[in-house]
Amino acid sequence: MKHTPYTSKTKAADLITSDFNLLYIFERFGIKLGFGEATIEELCSRYNLSSALFITLSNIYSFDDYRPKADALGKEEIPQIISYLRASHRHYMNSSLPTLHGNIHTMMEEYEETNRYILNKFFDDYDNEIKRHFEYEEQCVFPYIESRLTGNRKDDTGYNIANFEESHTNVSEKLNDLKNIIIKYLPDSYTSEIRATVLREIFRIESDLRKHATVENRLLIPLVAKLEGEKHPKA
């Protein structure tokens, strides 16, 4: 067994100083900074959060080869995972993607019309695709899981979480393409700072989305699949 450095006794502040990406997790759970010497456990109980979930998420974000064990969590954590994922979606939709969109359009202003049109269109299509992906999760998948949890599900849909996995289309392939196009093929320009800024944002969003997908595939889906295997709560 490989030991992971984060435990419930770790100081919450140490988590952020050891990896500033973990700040996202605090933000997305609505945890306010200024918590002094509180440990993860203390902080989580203050916010009514599962500290096991908090640590699992921290490990996913900090260690690329970390594989969460869904056994360590139960169905009590499912609503918290969903609320975390919803908050992540809001962050992408309201902040990351609009910023990237604005910067890409600024970057392309000094290019001739054909290149400007084709690259802006590529990003705009991607932008719409990923928004549709989030909407599908928010409007179909999460409500399905929530109805499963409360037992208020109408059983006529034939839907299950395996359908979600099948339709879970890739959201990072085009981002990766865009990265290579900007690094290698977009012609030289006068101002290179904006181009580097755009690239850094793409790298950051790509890595964040990869973690997001891990949370869905390795935590949420196995937990819901387990729930589906159980007897109906009201039976």
Added chain:
Amino acid sequence: MAKKKYNILLIEPSEIVATGVAAIVNKSNEFKLTTILPDTDYLRQVRTAHDIIIINPTAATPVERQDIRTILGAESGTTAIVALSYDNLHENELLRYDGSIGIHDTPERIYQKLHNAIKECSENKNEAGELSARERDILVSVAKGKTNKEIADRYNISIYTVISHRRNISRKLGINSIPGLTVYAIMNKLIDISDIQ
């Protein structure tokens, strides 16, 4: 022919299938199956380098499947990645692999395909990275929205040759999606914007 045996790692969830693949591979004196894993979860415990990784893509999560070389730690081109298919893979998914074997293949066909995959992989490693004239033709067709079948008919080659070309194009350019290839083709003036409108 050198005496060296090629080491193989197999990732296959079905024990029946895994045992069958192991028996066939080990019957050959050129290949040795050293490790079997049921899915990608245990990959990080594997410390030895393999010449070939045979993987049933369904053993990976959908997101991992999009970026299978990175997940398998095979970006450098020293490990050939071979898909194991139960006739259930879309031809475009095969673009991400150096080759594929199917559960209906004969042992001889499997050995041949494994050799081809190693060759494909090492050729890619040595290539300077510029597109060949034929790859450029095929890229233009892909960017214009032609299907693999249409491209195969037009150039009188098999669909598998088209896939092999597309795989090389994507690897050289680092661009996998069709819209991404279209952007490349337009920026490099291989096609005109009116071709896609």
